[in-house]
């Protein structure tokens with residue numbers, strides 16, 4: 414972005430790790446009878462969350478990825494979800510957990526969920542680390558949510574602003590600062 418900004422910490426790495434432990438206990442209860450769970454990460458934003466989640470999840474799993482994009486480099490959703498890369502494997506009759514970093518307008522996860530349900534998985538659940546319910550444009554709620562957050566532009570832990578800041582170990586919020594001119 415051309416506008417200067419700073420990043421203020423919103424959710425610490427420690428708080429994220431603690432929340433993931435609790436979420437994994439719930440996911441384990443839901444899928445404890447599975448013979449293999451296909452954990453699907455939505456690229457690119459979920460890559461950090463899925464890495465931490467699967468290492469905390471004591472279940473037989475497989476990992477697959479699907480790339481969906483609606484924001485590009487902007488701050489506004491295009492509302493048009495494009496599938497840039499599909500899953501490698503078939504999910505018919507399989508147990509599936511879709512992993513997402515954030516549900517904002519809801520278009521991305523809503524669209525991907527509908528697409529995957531049409532492939533007739535045995536069970537399909539979704540988890541999002543963050544949820545911004547105040548921004549919702551379609552009626553969608555993930556089965557598990559890490560944190561509900563206010564309408565702030567967040568970055569880090571996989572989430573970008575114009576492709577930057579994905580590598581921050583915590584969730585921060587972008588605060589624009591007026592340049593002195």
Ligand code: PRP
Pocket residue numbers: 455456457458459481482483484485490513514515516517518519520521522572573
């Ligand atoms: C971001 C984010 C979610 C989606 C949420 O992805 O990672 O996937 O937007 O927004 P929505 O609920 O309004 O659809 P983005 O399109 O920026 O792609 P990226 O994951 O590659 O950054």
Ligand code: MN
Pocket residue numbers: 455456457458459481521
């Ligand atoms: Mn994304």
Ligand code: MG
Pocket residue numbers: 458484485573
């Ligand atoms: Mg993005």
